[in-house]
Amino acid sequence: MKRNFRFATDATLGKLARHLRTAGFDTCCAPQGAQDDFWHTLDPKRIILTRTRALRLRYKDRNPVFIRENDPWRQFLQVVRELKIVADDLRLFRRCLVCNRKLHDVDRQTVKGRVPDYVWQRHARFRTCDRCRRLYWAGSHPGRMEKRMAAIFSTQPRKRSDDCETT
Ligand SMILES: [Zn+2]
Known part of the structure; x- marks a missing residue:
């Protein structure tokens, strides 16, 4: 059965967001300079992907994934491994890479x-x-x-x- 992963990324993780959309996952990317008002109003079901230690700490009760890799493809692999995403979870060719719309x-x-x-x-x-x-x-x-x-x-x-x- 497909699991329905949804994500929110830092503004600096735009390419990772596109990779995740390619895989079919609903992924919103924070605007540049996003503050608490953005992160606070996120659907709590969205998994936060961040490179910011402060953000990781502030929302640690939501189990954010702290992205260590620099290369977007390796970042994608990190997310896949940490969340144990499998082929059955993918929905290729289902979501706009730019707008995140279905x-x-x-x-x-x-x-x-x-x-x-x-x-x-x-x-x-x-x-x-x-x-x-x-x-x-x-x-x-x-x-x-x-x-x-x-x-x-x-x-x-x-x-x-x-x-x-x-x-
Ligand atoms: Zn579009």
Whole structure:
């Protein structure tokens, strides 16, 4: 069964936040200079990821994860290990990397011309973010992110056309 991890990160952990969104996790990133009013009003179910010792101490009753690594990918691995996240918990291709909004299916015909032709021809399913209107498809995440994730979770990359869930 999937576990529903939700996160809130320091402003300095923006790239980690994007990695977590790639994995499908609801992740809000604190604005630059966020103070107690931001952290206090967070949903207590959000797991705080921080590089700030003061923040870690202040919210220690919420079991924040203190991020030791500098590299965003290693930070992601640290979170995966500490929280024992497994492949079944992932929801790849489900959330906007920029806005953190859930993506929605979009009619393939309406996407024609908005993505490169070779992409349109190869993919049956497209999703969009209601806020920023970015389009996503299996394989659209930047870099080799999905493959790297598949590798660390020891799963084979899934077939392109059903690389997403229906719920
Ligand atoms: Zn968006």
